[in-house]
Amino acid sequence: MFSNSNKATISNHHLGDPYNPTIMNKSVNLKRLLLITGVIMALFLLVKESGTAQTVVKQNSEQAVPQIKEYKCTPCGCSEDDTIVHEPGKCKKCGMALINIHDPNEGLNYTNLTAQEVCKLIETNPELILLDVRSTAEFNSKTSPLGRFKKAINIPIMEINNRIAELEIYKDKEILVYCSISARSPRVSKILADSGYKKIRNLMGGLNNWHQQSSSELPCQASAIQKF
Numbered sequence: 001m002f003s004n005s006n007k008a009t010i011s012n013h014h015l016g017d018p019y020n021p022t023i024m025n026k027s028v029n030l031k032r033l034l035l036i037t038g039v040i041m042a043l044f045l046l047v048k049e050s051g052t053a054q055t056v057v058k059q060n061s062e063q064a065v066p067q068i069k070e071y072k073c074t075p076c077g078c079s080e081d082d083t084i085v086h087e088p089g090k091c092k093k094c095g096m097a098l099i100n101i102h103d104p105n106e107g108l109n110y111t112n113l114t115a116q117e118v119c120k121l122i123e124t125n126p127e128l129i130l131l132d133v134r135s136t137a138e139f140n141s142k143t144s145p146l147g148r149f150k151k152a153i154n155i156p157i158m159e160i161n162n163r164i165a166e167l168e169i170y171k172d173k174e175i176l177v178y179c180s181i182s183a184r185s186p187r188v189s190k191i192l193a194d195s196g197y198k199k200i201r202n203l204m205g206g207l208n209n210w211h212q213q214s215s216s217e218l219p220c221q222a223s224a225i226q227k228f
């Protein structure tokens with residue numbers, strides 16, 4: 001009895017004593033536990049927050065991809081008029097169909113190709129017909145830095161309607177139409193495609209753009225060109 005009540009007294013005494021080392025330790029441990037829990041919670045919230053921020057940034061950058069369609073006339077756009085509109089249609093100046101800048105073959109019956117794509121075509125299709133639609137003087141120029149494609153045939157744009165029959169034997173073949181800045185070649189491409197030619201390709205930017213590419217990106221840049 002004595003010992004029990006004595007224990008109880010001691011126990012009560014301990015609980016009531018704020019300076020008791022056992023209680024001090026428990027209190028310190030509790031504080032540490034709370035601190036650690038707090039830090040973990042803060043870190044968790046921080047990680048969650050930054051994750052949310054990243055998601056928001058990602059969503060914004062995905063939304064930043066241009067959804068607006070942009071059209072311009074490539075024959076005119078290569079020279080003096082670079083007007084961009086947001087609807088398909090025809091150029092008020094030259095009457096050519098406007099080209100979707102982000103999808104240059106939308107709505108066309110011929111195919112617009114980049115210099116790189118033309119390089120691949122020359123390398124992979126030995127039957128490719130190369131049609132130069134510049135003037136005969138430009139085609140044969142010994143002073144022009146542009147040169148011309150090897151094995152190219154020359155029918156100037158001004159003569160295409162009268163000489164289209166010359167191309168009849170190539171009707172089933174791939175024909176690459178080109179000029180100096182791709183102002184004339186889209187028009188001839190359209191004339192041929194409208195006349196039933198199914199594999200008409202147009203070199204976007206013409207020979208000027210061809211020579212402006214870096215040779216590392218355009219392996220056949222020099223080898224495809226005949227210079228005088």
Ligand SMILES: [Zn+2]
Pocket residue numbers: 073074075076077091092093094095096
């Ligand atoms: Zn135009």
